[in-house]
Amino acid sequence: xxxxxxxxxxxxxxxxxxxxxxxxxxxxxxxxxxxxxxxxxxxxxxxxxxxxxxxxxxxxxxxxxxxxxxxxxxxxxxxxxxxxxxxxxxxxxxxxxxxxxxxxxxxxxxxxxxxxxxxxxxxxxxxxxxxxxxxxxxxxxxxxxxxxxxxxxxxxxxxxxxxxxxxxxxxxxxxxxxxxxxxxxxxxxxxxxxxxxxxxxxxxxxxxxxxxxxxxxxxxxxxxxxxxxxxxxxxxxxxxxxxxxxxxxxxxxxxxxxxxxxxxxxxxxxxxxxxxxxxxxxxxxxxxxxxxxxxxxxxxxxxxxxxxxxxxxxxxxxxxxxxxxxxxxxxxxxxxxxxxxxxxxxxxxxxxxxxxxxxxxxxxxx
Amino acid sequence: xxxxxxxxxxxxxxxxxxxxxxxxxxxxxxxxxxxxxxxxxxxxxxxxxxxxxxxxxxxxxxxxxxxxxxxxxxxxxxxxxxxxxxxxxxxxxxxxxxxxxxxxxxxxxxxxxxxxxxxxxxxxxxxxxxxxxxxxxxxxxxxxxxxxxxxxxxxxxxxxxxxxxxxxxxxxxxxxxxxxxxxxxxxxxxxxxxxxxxxxxxxxxxxxxxxxxxxxxxxxxxxxxxxxxxxxxxxxxxxxxxxxxxxxxxxxxxxxxxxxxxxxxxxxxxxxxxxxxxxxxxxxxxxxxxxxxxxxxxxxxxxx
Numbered sequence: 222x223x224x225x226x227x228x229x230x231x232x233x234x235x236x237x238x239x240x241x242x243x244x245x246x247x248x249x250x251x252x253x254x255x256x257x258x259x260x261x262x263x264x265x266x267x268x269x270x271x272x273x274x275x276x277x278x279x280x281x282x283x284x285x286x287x288x289x290x291x292x293x294x295x296x297x298x299x300x301x302x303x304x305x306x307x308x309x310x311x312x313x314x315x316x317x318x319x320x321x322x323x324x325x326x327x328x329x330x331x332x333x334x335x336x337x338x339x340x341x342x343x344x345x346x347x348x349x350x351x352x353x354x355x356x357x358x359x360x361x362x363x364x365x366x367x368x369x370x371x372x373x374x375x376x377x378x379x380x381x382x383x384x385x386x387x388x389x390x391x392x393x394x395x396x397x398x399x400x401x402x403x404x405x406x407x408x409x410x411x412x413x414x415x416x417x418x419x420x421x422x423x424x425x426x427x428x429x430x431x432x433x434x435x436x437x438x439x440x441x442x443x444x445x446x447x448x449x450x451x452x453x454x455x456x457x458x459x460x461x462x463x464x465x466x467x468x469x470x471x472x473x474x475x476x477x478x479x480x481x482x483x484x485x486x487x488x489x490x491x492x493x494x495x496x497x498x499x500x501x502x503x504x505x506x507x508x509x510x511x512x513x514x515x516x517x518x519x520x521x522x523x524x525x526x527x528x529x530x531x532x533x534x535x536x537x538x539x540x541x542x543x544x545x546x547x548x549x550x551x552x553x554x555x556x557x558x559x560x561x562x563x564x565x566x567x568x569x570x571x572x573x574x575x576x577x578x579x580x581x582x583x584x585x586x587x
Numbered sequence: 588x589x590x591x592x593x594x595x596x597x598x599x600x601x602x603x604x605x606x607x608x609x610x611x612x613x614x615x616x617x618x619x620x621x622x623x624x625x626x627x628x629x630x631x632x633x634x635x636x637x638x639x640x641x642x643x644x645x646x647x648x649x650x651x652x653x654x655x656x657x658x659x660x661x662x663x664x665x666x667x668x669x670x671x672x673x674x675x676x677x678x679x680x681x682x683x684x685x686x687x688x689x690x691x692x693x694x695x696x697x698x699x700x701x702x703x704x705x706x707x708x709x710x711x712x713x714x715x716x717x718x719x720x721x722x723x724x725x726x727x728x729x730x731x732x733x734x735x736x737x738x739x740x741x742x743x744x745x746x747x748x749x750x751x752x753x754x755x756x757x758x759x760x761x762x763x764x765x766x767x768x769x770x771x772x773x774x775x776x777x778x779x780x781x782x783x784x785x786x787x788x789x790x791x792x793x794x795x796x797x798x799x800x801x802x803x804x805x806x807x808x809x810x811x812x813x814x815x816x817x818x819x820x821x822x823x824x825x826x827x828x829x830x831x832x833x834x835x836x837x838x839x840x841x842x843x844x845x846x847x848x849x850x851x852x853x854x855x856x857x858x859x860x861x862x863x864x865x866x867x868x869x870x871x872x873x874x875x876x877x878x879x880x881x882x883x884x885x886x887x888x889x890x891x
Contacts, residue, residue, distance in 0.1 A: 320789035
């Protein structure tokens with residue numbers, strides 16, 4: 222077990238910069254998830270930690286040692302691949318013990334470790350089978366088992382659940398979390414699925430265009446995104462961004478959406494937003510759960526407004542409603558019993574206590 | 588109208604044929620069988636004719652009887668050939684040459700293919716194409732320069748390479764190595780990249796990745812390449828004809844022709860027997876490895 226440090230890491234393929242100088246400190250036992258859209262450099266970063274890609278610039282430290290020029294086998298890491306990468310001609314037990322056999326571990330020790338890993342992953346009865354006789358979920362467990370038996374300093378996961386169906390993915394997500402709670406190995410996990418990132422991570426690293434947008438615990442990223450990208454990427458359905466303008470309104474501030482609609486800014490946010498009064502090109506960021514049905518007695522900061530619903534999506538525990546506002550499509554979450562109907566008007570309420578104000582030009586959350 | 592429809596429903600209804608073949612498919616199958624049978628007859632007739640002739644005496648072969656029937660079957664041709672020292676020498680030479688050439692070919696082309704397919708180095712793609720291009724040069728173009736090279740080598744070093752059976756061990760790989768390397772590159776390229784990355788992380792060296800992962804996984808391809816190399820070496824005619832002359836240095840295909848055709852006298856019975864016996868080893872190898880060979884020919888087709 223060890224901490225991992227990335228210092229000004231750069232990766233160039235010819236002239237294309239895939240990773241553009243990122244810094245990241247991962248502490249011992251930590252579960253860090255790199256998340257971002259395809260092509261954001263997250264997999265490249267992971268592969269550089271593994272030693273499968275050369276580093277163009279910067280330093281990678283594992284357990285305090287610079288490993289830039291250390292081959293993968295000497296980095297004491299284990300990796301789980303998206304397509305499992307099990308050796309098709311070996312049994313599960315042979316797959317899991319391959320690394321230990323290459324390192325000439327005593328037979329008894331190998332057996333002990335394989336049995337232990339098989340017990341943790343609940344695959345003891347599969348040990349003599351070949352990979353082709355396993356289901357996707359079982360293969361994924363074996364791939365994890367192969368990582369666990371090595372008892373490495375760091376686990377690296379490269380989109381390990383992408384090949385599984387939705388139900389199994391949720392199940393395996395829990396399994397991975399349980400395994401990490403048991404073995405406590407420092408883990409770097411790459412995914413494009415923000416739900417996976419939120420549920421698994423101690424800290425989430427959101428990447429975009431080869432740069433880190435924000436690093437933080439899942440809740441921090443969700444509630445206090447620093448950029449428009451993070452605000453839009455984390456959370457499903459995504460945050461609504463409504464073109465707006467901040468205006469002085471008597472002694473208070475108002476966020477003006479259009480000629481008809483202006484929301485007063487809550488007192489608590491007033492000092493923070495005052496300096497942007499009169500500025501154009503602002504975006505009001507509101508998560509769908511902060512646009513709900515209006516009712517009689519509403520707490521301060523919740524402002525009612527009228528909307529013409531275009532589409533409603535009943536989800537059972539809630540209903541998602543979509544309506545146009547300022548030229549964008551807005552999503553809200555209402556109580557399924559609130560009577561939302563396709564094509565019907567409805568009074569909704571915006572919870573401005575949870576609003577975000579974003580500078581459209583820089584993409585920064587103010 | 589109501590009556591009519593009522594009657595119609597009482598009639599047995601044409602049931603839909605679930606899982607049955609439609610007319611187009613039936614006809615396609617009939618034509619396939621027709622041509623397959625035609626092909627089978629076309630390709631099996633010569634060996635059958637060889638077998639029939641090998642069981643005849645010289646007198647019966649030259650007699651104006653039905654050539655497709657044996658009136659006085661005899662095993663004399665077989666007895667004579669299998670007790671003839673020269674025939675056994677050819678057979679032994681062929682066997683040694685083929686086995687050694689297959690080994691040399693595999694020892695060179697498997698690591699070469701692995702390097703070209705996986706270890707991306709400067710010029711590897713060009714080199715891979717180059718390997719294939721060498722295969723495209725016909726042997727008929729190569730044997731004269733090769734002969735000349737051997738003569739010059741003999742002048743300089745005094746080592747005679749002409750008329751030595753073992754020189755075929757150097758010559759045949761020029762034919763087998765490029766092609767086998769090429770097929771193995773294809774096989775190795777179809778193995779997912781993650782497999783060698785996993786092996787690399789597991790602590791395997793390149794050599795261990797090759798021997799413990801790639802060779803077992805690409806076994807069908809390896810067998811296809813082996814069969815190819817064996818067939819080429821066993822059936823090669825031009826090189827041994829050009830490079831070997833003494834009776835004790837000859838391999839089977841050339842030996843049969845030179846020793847059993849004397850001037851304009853063709854010993855047809857023994858020629859056929861010799862060729863038939865000579866065809867046995869590849870046939871036996873095919874029979875044993877057929878399943879792998881077929882898998883070898885089709886694998887990679889779907890994996891790109």
